[in-house]
Amino acid sequence: MEDRRARWQTAPLPRVTDPDPERYRSHRSGGRRRGSRWHWLLWLPVIIxxxxxIFNRAEPTLMGLPFYYWGQLAFALLCAVLTAVVHLATKGR
Known part of the structure; x- marks a missing residue:
């Protein structure tokens, strides 16, 4: 019985020292990060x-699909494009 318990016990994890706090501090004074104005565009999908x-209707149809389905798909693609645009616009910051 003791062999089974010893087999499943693991060695204690090594103690990790705290990382350099300056690495996580913003370049602005006070250490608080401020977002870019581009990030406000990310609220658009949330609000919509x-x-x-807006989506709860059947007309217009696209290849026999009601607007509810193809509109949601188009909205998801629009959100992906919008997220990519914001990412590329704020990448160097």
Missing amino acids: ALFPA
């Missing part, structure tokens, strides 16, 4: 998703 009446 709060109004389901």
